[in-house]
Amino acid sequence: MRQTDSQQTLLRAGAQHPPQQLSATDLFIGHLGMPCVLSFPQGLPVDALRESLRQVLAHYPVLTSRYQRGPDGHPLLDGSDAGLPFTVQTHPQDMPRCDASNPLRAGVLKWAPTIAPWSLVGRDVAPMQVRVHRFACGGALLAITAVHSLCDGSAFWTFMMDWVRTHHGHALVPPVLDRNAHIEAAAAWGAPADAAPGAQRGGLQEASVWARTRLYARLAWQHWMGLSDLHLLLDGALLASWQAQAAQDLPEAAPYSTHELATAWVLRAWSATLHDARERHLSTVTDLRHRKGLGLHRKYIGNALGRELSHMPATELAGPTLAHVAAACRARWPVSSVQALQASLGWLSKLRQGHRIHHLVAEIMTLPASHSLLINNCAHFPIYKIDFGSGPPNWYETMRPPYPRVLITPSPARDGGLALQVTAHRAVLRRLNPQGGPAAS
Numbered sequence: 001m002r003q004t005d006s007q008q009t010l011l012r013a014g015a016q017h018p019p020q021q022l023s024a025t026d027l028f029i030g031h032l033g034m035p036c037v038l039s040f041p042q043g044l045p046v047d048a049l050r051e052s053l054r055q056v057l058a059h060y061p062v063l064t065s066r067y068q069r070g071p072d073g074h075p076l077l078d079g080s081d082a083g084l085p086f087t088v089q090t091h092p093q094d095m096p097r098c099d100a101s102n103p104l105r106a107g108v109l110k111w112a113p114t115i116a117p118w119s120l121v122g123r124d125v126a127p128m129q130v131r132v133h134r135f136a137c138g139g140a141l142l143a144i145t146a147v148h149s150l151c152d153g154s155a156f157w158t159f160m161m162d163w164v165r166t167h168h169g170h171a172l173v174p175p176v177l178d179r180n181a182h183i184e185a186a187a188a189w190g191a192p193a194d195a196a197p198g199a200q201r202g203g204l205q206e207a208s209v210w211a212r213t214r215l216y217a218r219l220a221w222q223h224w225m226g227l228s229d230l231h232l233l234l235d236g237a238l239l240a241s242w243q244a245q246a247a248q249d250l251p252e253a254a255p256y257s258t259h260e261l262a263t264a265w266v267l268r269a270w271s272a273t274l275h276d277a278r279e280r281h282l283s284t285v286t287d288l289r290h291r292k293g294l295g296l297h298r299k300y301i302g303n304a305l306g307r308e309l310s311h312m313p314a315t316e317l318a319g320p321t322l323a324h325v326a327a328a329c330r331a332r333w334p335v336s337s338v339q340a341l342q343a344s345l346g347w348l349s350k351l352r353q354g355h356r357i358h359h360l361v362a363e364i365m366t367l368p369a370s371h372s373l374l375i376n377n378c379a380h381f382p383i384y385k386i387d388f389g390s391g392p393p394n395w396y397e398t399m400r401p402p403y404p405r406v407l408i409t410p411s412p413a414r415d416g417g418l419a420l421q422v423t424a425h426r427a428v429l430r431r432l433n434p435q436g437g438p439a440a441s
Helices: 024-029 046-059 107-111 153-167 179-189 209-226 236-249 258-272 314-318 322-332 338-353 426-432
Strands: 005-011 033-040 067-069 075-077 084-090 128-134 140-147 204-206 228-234 280-287 305-312 360-362 372-377 395-398 405-410 418-424
Touching (some): 024 179, 033 107, 046 084, 046 128, 046 153, 209 360, 228 258, 236 322, 258 314, 258 372, 258 405, 258 426, 305 314, 305 322, 395 418
Parallel strands (some): 084 128
Antiparallel strands (some): 005 084, 067 075
16 A cells, blocks of 8 residues: 655745744743644645745744743744745545544544644744645645644634735735734733732632642543533524524614524533532633734734633523523623733733743633633634635634633534534533534524
8 A cells, every 4th residue: 555655845934033032921821732624625736835835924934933942031932934844745545524523533633743842942843834635535634733822813814814815816914923012011011919929810810839730630631531522513594593583582682693692502501411500600712902902913923812701600591592691691701991901911921020920820720620611702713714726625623622612613614604612521512412413592
């Protein structure tokens, strides 16, 4: 049987850039490699793909940098233009089927490049790596791994869309790469009075080494033994019917978005499996680029994630309709003021200066795992607009986390629907998908 053929090209931006320190939010997120896979059964134009990636990197020299230890002891991006590996692997077999009924799950790690956090700083390891798998059937998988401290999801998909625009010969709005300005602004806001050890702010808190060790051990056990995941597609027609029903159930309320109702549907099913009256703890991920007063450009390439934590009574998540659950969530989920966000970033800046960022944990992780859920709404990401001339992907997948989470992305059907990746205990997943699909409210 013919063996897999592999060819690697090191693509460079063509210019160096000033070294960029890692911000406090970059350091908190850490150097974990975040793999994702896009499935293209129709194939990909590999040579043209390589060339357009080479061209777009001229606007993204930070992606061809390496991590070095800076004079302050923190890692930084050295701006060396050492290159981004672009690997093409040709396989003698047909490509695996990828869709909601046949997710890759752990197979994401089989196809995507691996970047170990401990192998990064001070070594010639690229923080972003691209791999294209070509199969005998003509299909292709585009697998990309980026270190999370390099960029968050919003920055990653900004880069991906710029790659597509470059591929089609369109001009780009230059991305904003200056992390140093973000760090200086946070330091200028200063630290609030409660920045002492043990303080909590912005959904984060300092924890002792023993508390962190116990937490990481629990997360490892959950990941391998306690949790599973489920991929669900909510089609546009179903969501439209939910919106119409919500307008009848609560006509005085502002219209509910599809992601609000999808979240309410998951939360109601999740809460019902707990069989008690204890509070439910919900954490939502927010993009600080969309908050005025923080000076973060929409095309800022780095990490700009915030967290909001809310505590909800079980009765509110057992509402008679999805509209009532969505209304309870809308009322309970906090929106931090600009002043509070500036204070939070100032506090993080002080922790960074004192080399205490690694003491931080997300507060949601310290609460009972059975009653805690993280909501990550990525419905606005342009996942199924990634078209390099042969058509968009038919499936996108990333690794599940070691904690309960709902990841909301666009549906591959591109019909206004949503795709849900629910990571939870099996009892929750059985309630969400008892007969292979969601039920109407």
